[in-house]
Amino acid sequence: MTFISPPPMSPLPTTLRWDAGTLYLLDQTRLPLETVMEPQATVEQVWDSIKQLKVRGAPAIGIAGAYGLVVGLQGQTHRDRADFLQELDRLVAYLDSARPTAVNLRWALTRMTRVAQGLTAANPAEILAALEQAAIAIHDEDRQLCRAIGEHGLPLIQPGMGVLTHCNAGSLATAELGTALAPLYLAHQQGRAFRVYADETRPLLQGARLTSWELQQSGLDVTLICDSMAAHLMSQGLIDLVIVGTDRVAANGDVANKIGTLSVAIAAQYFGIPFYVACPYSTIDFATATGNAIVIEERDEAEVTHFGDRRTAPLGIPVRNPAFDVTPHALVTGLITDRGLLRPPYADSLRQHYAQV
Ligand code: MRU
16 A cells, blocks of 8 residues: 655644634535635524534534524623523523534533622623633634544554545534544644545535545545445455544443444444544533434435435335444444543443543
8 A cells, every 4th residue: 555645634624713702603504616715693593503504523513502592692792691591591492493413512511601690799791701711611622622532542653544424524524623633634734644444424415525625625635435335345354444533422421423334433443443432521422311312304305315416216215214323332332522532331441541521
């Protein structure tokens, strides 16, 4: 195998920006052809951006939700305190309804609610100012979580490896380095030469449009494949390691991630290839005992019946479009977290590392 020797890494794309009280989101539905930062004027626009996947990826939608709450409350400080807090509760429930599977959205909104509840003597303007700082803190913290995940996963990335990833758990899905892609970025910065294989990720092509784009932009050696090619590449000895992100980790270590992840995990086990899942603590949901309890988002059937604007399936055909699947913990070799590389049994290792969360 020949590898592209690593050039210096160019800056990663900015997914979210908070600037003088305005939220800007990189419209990921337009990638890779256009990079447009879209200002979010209303909370309804933020909800729609999350729903339409203009902003997507578990940590990024948590951050967007936190800022979205601030956007929604910006014109509401004339209300009395009780009214203002009632409006806050309404907006939290509204934003949380945008997407059900990634727990980071609820996690961020719960953290924001606690900040408001803790300010027992504050007026609405003071609460709003504290919420803005809390959203900025969630955003900043995610940068650090990604870096910590990268450092804990770095020893897994060895020169000459082929590494498969599914969907996009990179810079575009987070505040900076990503989760699954963070160890790859750090290994690349250290001059290790390896090849990434990106599954295209039907139906919305996050692998083709986003992962291959951001890795290519940063000078990593990345090759795009269709989802159905992954097992074949494994059989050819081209894949040494799989790393994916996740939208929710249940207390027993079952992981929800983009549809198709389960097939990759089953194939990896068949071929004896380690299968790792990267996540920050904000994605771990101790309130969900097993993956069976995770709500799987069902999306519009047009995502399956069409390629872009072109219909590719017969009219009237019944369609299913679950956006995520659950990989049982038994198929997961390790969880690369911000607090270390966790090994099975995950019910124990998750509790040990996150006892106080
Ligand atoms: O539907 P999406 O694009 O939001 O799905 C994203 C994923 O499944 C990611 O792998 C997951 O959110 C982890 S992002 C660090």
